[in-house]
Amino acid sequence: MATNTSMPVQSDERVARGGLIRGFFRRVEVGAFIGAAVIWVMFAVIAPENWVSITGISRILDEATTLGIMGVAVALLMIGGEFDLSAGVMTGTTGLLTGMLAVRAGWDMFPAMLAALVFAALIGFLNGWMVVKTRLPSFIVTLATFFILRGANVGVTRIVTDRIVVEGIDHAANFYTARLFLDHAFDVLGATFYTSTVWWLALTLVAARILQRTRFGNWIFAVGGDPQAARNVGVPSDRVKIALFMTTATAGWLVGMMNVVRLRSAVASQGIGEEFVYIICAVIGGCLLTGGFGSAIGAAIGAIIFGMARVGIVFAGWDTDWFYTFLGIMLLAAVLVNDNTRRRAEAMRSAAAKARTEEDKENG
Amino acid sequence: MAEPLLEVRNMTKLFGSVIALNRVSATVNRGEVTCLLGDNGAGKSTLIKILSGVYPPTEGEYYFEGHAVTLRSPREARAMGIATVYQDLSLLPLMPIWRNFFLGAEPETGSLFLRHFDDKFAKLTVREELLKMGIDIRDPDQPVGTMSGGERQSIAIARAVYFGAKVLILDEPTAALGVKQAAIVLRYIAQARARNLGVIFITHNPQHAYPVGDRFIILKRGRALGNWTKAELSQEAMVQHMSGAEELEILTSELQQISRPDAESQVAATTNG
CATH class of the missing domain: 1.10.287 (Helix Hairpins)
Incomplete structure (x- = not known):
């Protein structure tokens, strides 16, 4: 660059310099992408025989699928400035509800699934409604929902089945039709892939498009960045937030259904503890914990990193206990990278907050 | 003289038992600047929040272009042509300029499932509109948080003017600025007036208000001390x-x-x- 003495003529070219490479490094997902590449190479060196193969890829994608679906939905919610700690347990609740309706009440799979969808959407709506009406942190509101559902999952299941598992769901009418849609196994080059993975990738692209290319996407960034500013320019903040809570609940339903059709049963403990994994996927993908910034594709890459860790630890013959240690290290690395982004914006954010405090004082 | 562009009569606002605003009346004409002055706690912010549809008034009448109106949201106010530039500018620091500019009124293109935010149009328009105000932005993708105070103020004003504001409500636009930057903002206010907009300029600085103002309303402890034209008030x-x-x-x-x-x-x- 130092040797290039001839400057571009048009002033607009100030930005174009650096071109593709710089454009790549400016992307939100770049940290997650580099992290994924490093981890893939690491396991490729440690356990190359299974890892560098189509089977390795199919295993990673299958592990990443359900985390990815949830991670992408949770990323949208986090960009919108909120958390949903009930997202994990929702996968269990919807699965149990569908299972009980199908097995105990003898319903067809489709109406049973539809009932669970309505229930999930309702819980999502209630989560969102409570958060926007009470202005309490969503962390607390959805933590309450988490415990309520966690208790109900065990309690109701025990009352209905005398156990904490609903089995034999595959005897329900149309079970295999549902499975064909949600979790059909198919071979590519000798490795097994599932339609659930296709759903995940498709939903990631839809979410990315909504975020980047639609009005609603712009509103998601706005309500997460500064809900008051968003409201001032006419963004219906409350409706956007409620829609986002309904999205994570609906994603929980979808994952719940995928588990039911794969396992043919539903366990009361399903999904508990996973809510943090979704959040970590979103954070690794570039979402700020403070909202207003992030990426759906990044969250999907975050899920792939998890998939790689789960599969890689097995392939390398390590004790799977180390999975959570790995999880913690990834989270820490991601947060440190994201912190840099936040700092750059901090100056103006605090100026805006100061202006608002003065305004509030005046109103008081 | 035609009817005022915007007029409120006897606006009153209670927050619980606190009387934030007590029977305040105000008018704005086309091509005029109405200055709203007063100390902290005088009720300036409450009045502009009523004018811009954020708060419903407890009592009072609101006329816009001669018709009585009831605003239910800022969105409704903006659709009618009443645009407010708040002190915090309602800009998102982490968001690129073009996204900020069109926030809440995103241009869309394509049909049905392919309907999307027209980003090409947005980026081009942002450059053009800011150039009209004498600001040459290098990159519409630049996050607003990285810009200077004066630049951010001008983005907010340019945004309001672009979206067909008939009335421009400016909440303390010069408060956080140095002398030079404040002068630039005052020039924008004069420009907006020249384009036949009605401007409501909120400030507690008489030196900023007097040169650009045509009409002055001074608020004190929720009441209007008076409503003067420039000729009536030194x-x-x-x-x-x-x-x-x-x-x-x-x-x-x-x-x-x-x-x-x-x-x-x-x-x-x-x-x-």
Whole structure:
């Protein structure tokens, strides 16, 4: 660059310099992408025989699928400035509800699934409604929902089945039709892939498009960045937030259904503890914990990193206990990278907050 | 003279038992600047939030272009042509300029499932509109948080003007700015007036208000002290009304005390009170 003495003529070219490479490094997902590449190479060196193969890829994608679906939905919610700690347990609740309706009440799979969808959407709506009406942190509101559902999952299941598992769901009418849609196994080059993975990738692209290319996407960034500013320019903040809570609940339903059709049963403990994994996927993908910034594709890459860790630890013959240690290290690395982004914006954010405090004082 | 562009009569707003605004009336004409002056706590912010549809008034009448209106949301106000530029500018620091500019009124293109935010149009328009205000932005993708205070203010004003504002409400646009940057903002206000917009300019600085103002309303403790045209009010009289003669006397005596080096503790006591 130092040797290039001839400057571009048009002033607009100030930005174009650096071109593709710089454009790549400016992307939100770049940290997650580099992290994924490093981890893939690491396991490729440690356990190359299974890892560098189509089977390795199919295993990673299958592990990443359900985390990815949830991670992408949770990323949208986090960009919108909120958390949903009930997202994990929702996968269990919807699965149990569908299972009980199908097995105990003898319903067809489709109406049973539809009932669970309505229930999930309702819980999502209630989560969102409570958060926007009470202005309490969503962390607390959805933590309450988490415990309520966690208790109900065990309690109701025990009352209905005398156990904490609903089995034999595959005897329900149309079970295999549902499975064909949600979790059909198919071979590519000798490795097994599932339609659930296709759903995940498709939903990631839809979410990315909504975020980047639609009005609603712009509103998601706005309500997460500064809900008051968003409201001032006419963004219906409350409706956007409620829609986002309904999205994570609906994603929980979808994952719940995928588990039911794969396992043919539903366990009361399903999904508990996973809510943090979704959040970590979103954070690794570039979402700020403070909202207003992030990426759906990044969250999907975050899920792939998890998939790689789960599969890689097995392939390398390590004790799977180390999975959570790995999880913690990834989270820490991601947060440190994201912190840099936040700092750059901090100056103006605090100026805006100061202006608002003065305004509030005046109103008081 | 035609009817005022915007007029409110006897606006009252209660927050619980607190009377934030007590029977305040105001008018704005086309091609005029109405200055809304007053100290902190005078009710300026409450009045503009009513004007811009954020708060419903407890009592009072609201006329826009001669018709009585009831605003249910800021969105409705903006759709009618009442645009508000808040002190915090309602800009998102982490968001690129073009996304900020069109926030809440995103241009869309394509049909049905392919309907999307027209980003090409947005980026081009942002460059053009800011160039009209004398700001050459290098990159519409630049996050707003990385820009200077004056630049951000001008983005907010350019945004309001672009979206067909008939009335432009500016909440303390010069408060956080230095002399030079404030002068630029005052020039934008004069420009907006020249384009036949009605401007409501909120400030507590008489030196900023008097040069650009055509009409002055001074608020104090929720009440309007008066509603003057420029011909009826000198700058000195304005300052007198704003601060109040007796308060000026108290201030003068306080200042005398401060100038005595041995009176430091007394000063601390007075400022805390």
